[in-house]
Amino acid sequence: MQTRMLGPGFGAEVLGVGLADVVDSDAARDAVREAFDAYSVLLFRGQQVTDELQAAFSRRFGPLETGKVASLGEGTPFSILTNVDRATGALVAPDHKESLRARANQLWHTDSSYKREPAVASVLSARVIPPAGGETEFASQRLAWDRLPAEVRERLHDAFAWHSYSHSRDQIAPHLASAREREAMPPVCWRIRWRNPANGRDSLYIASHTSAIEGLAPAEGTRLLAELMDHITAEGHTWLHRWQPGDVVMWDNRSTLHRGRPWPATDHARLMVRTTITATAADGVDALRPLRH
Numbered sequence: 001m002q003t004r005m006l007g008p009g010f011g012a013e014v015l016g017v018g019l020a021d022v023v024d025s026d027a028a029r030d031a032v033r034e035a036f037d038a039y040s041v042l043l044f045r046g047q048q049v050t051d052e053l054q055a056a057f058s059r060r061f062g063p064l065e066t067g068k069v070a071s072l073g074e075g076t077p078f079s080i081l082t083n084v085d086r087a088t089g090a091l092v093a094p095d096h097k098e099s100l101r102a103r104a105n106q107l108w109h110t111d112s113s114y115k116r117e118p119a120v121a122s123v124l125s126a127r128v129i130p131p132a133g134g135e136t137e138f139a140s141q142r143l144a145w146d147r148l149p150a151e152v153r154e155r156l157h158d159a160f161a162w163h164s165y166s167h168s169r170d171q172i173a174p175h176l177a178s179a180r181e182r183e184a185m186p187p188v189c190w191r192i193r194w195r196n197p198a199n200g201r202d203s204l205y206i207a208s209h210t211s212a213i214e215g216l217a218p219a220e221g222t223r224l225l226a227e228l229m230d231h232i233t234a235e236g237h238t239w240l241h242r243w244q245p246g247d248v249v250m251w252d253n254r255s256t257l258h259r260g261r262p263w264p265a266t267d268h269a270r271l272m273v274r275t276t277i278t279a280t281a282a283d284g285v286d287a288l289r290p291l292r293h
């Protein structure tokens with residue numbers, strides 16, 4: 001297996017090993033896991049992706065999340081992002097729930113930080129790619145942590161922040177998060193710094209889902225979160241992935257932010273399938289939990 005750097009200090013293409021190799025071989029799995037811990041985002045090109053292969057590959061890195069309530073894929077290991085109405089095959093209207101979800105997905109975020117069990121990794125495959133737009137852009141929360149002034153790192157070392165699903169959805173439309181979703185996903189509080197036990201590297205851990213910093217007045221917390229977001233995603237520190245058929249991207253939700261980019265969604269279909277791997281003690285999740293609150 002070889003790797004080729006893609007982004008500014010993070011992100012790499014994996015060469016010589018594909019999804020099927022990881023399913024079949026512990027050595028291939030271990031090599032990919034090592035690259036994942038090192039580079040945060042991995043690109044596999046030319047894959048013959050099926051739902052079964054994607055799920056089997058993803059399970060090699062930990063337990064899979066089940067699709068969240070009221071989403072396409074609820075009750076399965078698949079999160080389905082698409083503007084195609086599955087019943088009719090037509091493209092959905094801009095005010096359709098899936099269109100609004102796509103817009104929420106275009107906010108900088110890390111997957112599942114609003115869940116009681118956050119995710120270590122996501123695996124995304126492109127099944128239908130629009131002719132323009134629809135890229136996925138990444139930023140490194142690990143490199144952003146390293147770039148922070150020492151006094152800010154010290155201030156944030158033991159800070160905690162609140163994450164909720166409704167906070168990011170409310171930025172798009174007031175009713176995008178349903179009563180059932182709000183009830184299923186109440187706010188959760190996490191340390192604002194996630195240390196990867198494999199290499200000791202710290203990352204910021206915030207997202208569009210982050211609503212407040214514990215112990216700070218709301219306005220002050222909002223201001224600090226906005227400054228940190230700008231810092232993480234500053235020009236020159238992001239990497240845009242333009243999807244090709246057969247591409248699969250795996251990213252570290254502990255150490256990156258990502259966002260979908262818009263595309264002419266009333267003219268062109270896009271279908272992406274995500275599997276999501278729940279963080280375990282080996283991924284450092286226990287240190288995220290507050291001692292109090």
Ligand SMILES: [Fe+2]
Nearest residue numbers: 105109110111
């Ligand atoms: Fe996402």
